[in-house]
Every structure is written in C-alpha cells, then in structure tokens.
Amino acid sequence: MKKLALYVLIVCVMLSALSVPVMAASNVQAKSKAQVVEKDKIQTVQGNVLLGWTEIPKAIAAVTKDSDNPFLGLTVGLLKGVANAFARTVSGLGDAATLHNPEYKSVIKPSMVEIPSDTQSTTKK
Secondary structure, rough: OOOHHHHHHHHHHHHHHHHHHHHHHOOOOOHHHHHHHHHHHHHHHHHHHHHHHHHHHHHHHHHHHOOHHHHHHHHHHHHHHHHHHHHHHHHHHHHHHHHOOOOOOOOOOOOOOOOOOHHHHHOOO
16 A cells, blocks of 8 residues: 555656646747647646546536436446546546657547536525
8 A cells, every 4th residue: 555655656746747847838938839739738647647536426426416316326427437537547648658749639538627517506496
C-alpha cells in the first residue's frame, strides 16, 4: 500500500512539473500554434489523468437518476464508471506520451471530464 501511495505521489509531482512550462509560456505574447496545442494537451493530460476517477460517481449518479433504482446505480453505474474512468485515464496517459506531436488529437470524447450541472431546484413549487 505504501508503494502504491509513493507511485501516485510521483505521478502527481511529474504532472505538476508539466504545468510549469504552461505558466511560463502564458507570459509570452506571441505564441506559435505548436505552443498553443501543447498547452491544451497539457491541460487535457492533467484533467484526464488526475480527474479520470470522477467518472465513477458521475456514472453511478446518472444510472441511479435514469432508473430511479439505487441498487442498479451502485452495480451497473459502478461498472460503467470504472470502465469510463479506465478509458479516460489511459487516454490521458496516451496524450502525455504524444505531448510534443501537434498532429495528435485525443481519442476520447469529450476530451476533458465534464461535470454535469444540475440546475433543477429540489424545492417544491
């Protein structure tokens, strides 16, 4: 368990180090297209690798809401969420491996984790 925590810490530090060029490049007024693409890819990598796990509760909530069955949400939603989280995290790692290739586009849609905004009020009218 300690080794796993150490590996996760190392990955987080490495991804944080990737954001340093993004912050430094933001001060430059004239950016080339490659720099803009690289900045976008760094943000996509960070979002997908660090937030890929958020697909799990998102899928559980969506299945529970669609079926009105909490048990179905916890079983089917959990399985769908784990599959989506795995796909998003692997996609983020693939984006990291091809970071300096401006022609590469993310294979997962949407390219970043989308958090649904529930605008409906829970109070009765």
